[in-house]
Amino acid sequence: MSARLTLVLGGIRSGKSAFAESLVPDDGRSVVYVATGQAGDEEMSERIRRHRDRRPSNWQTLEAPLDPGAELSKLLASSCDNPAVLVDSLDVWLANLLLEHEPEEFSQIENLASAGLEALLSGCREADAFTVLVSSEVGLSPVSPNRLGRRFQDLLGTANQRAAAAADQVYLVVAGIPMQIKP
Structure with a gap:
């Protein structure tokens, strides 16, 4: 059987979503x-x-812009089978979190992001779900000149590192070409 958790990283319009699918x-x-x-x-x-x-x-769509971990856990708890889950994407979810809160609440946002990512990962593990996570790679971009941009880069960089550490496989997609960077 192939990997249980796969992370697919890439830039905007890199082809990461199509590859993840x-x-x-x-x-x-x-x-x-x-x-x-x-x-x-x-x-x-x-x-x-x-x-x-x-x-x-035939794919079921679960719209979860602010708390994908909690929404998915509820759905998976009622599922009888061993599902496949594709989450697209961590970066959009974290951007939604940032925009939902005041900039002064950044430590609260960090806590929500950390707990939300753990809920997402543990929910998929507990449901024995074959899981593919999609996220943008911000580590190749220049440091943002504004505070909100830097906070987004920090949040996403940390989330990507945690997801990659938990993943069985990690791919980086560049110009439509996937490269496996973790077996």
């Missing part, structure tokens, strides 16, 4: 697609539509 087994098990994006404007609505159109119609 290709990793989900087509073996008859149920698939839960955890969507963290919110259609706040026309361009984001179009991105969400393209992602939705690309996925198989």
Whole structure:
């Protein structure tokens, strides 16, 4: 059997989501697609539509922009089978958390992010779910010139490190080419 937890990293428009979708087994098990994006404007609505159109119609979509770990845990607790889970994406979820709170509440946001990531990882482990996490890699970007940007980079960099440490496999997708960086 292949890895239980896979992390797929990449830049914006790198092909990471399409690659992550290709990793989900087509073996008859149920698939839960955890969507963290919110259609706040026309361009984001179009991105969400393209992602939705690309996925198989039998995949269940769980919209969880602020607490994917808790929402997924509730769903998995009621599931009888050994599902596959694709979470797209950690970076959008963390951006949603940042924008939902005041900048002065950064330590609270860090705590929410840490607890939320642990809930997501432990919920998938407990449900024995084949899990693929998608996230943007901010470690190759320059340090943001503004405070909110730096906080996002710090949150996401830490979350990506924790997810990579927990993962059985990690891929970095560059220009549509996946490279396995952790066996």
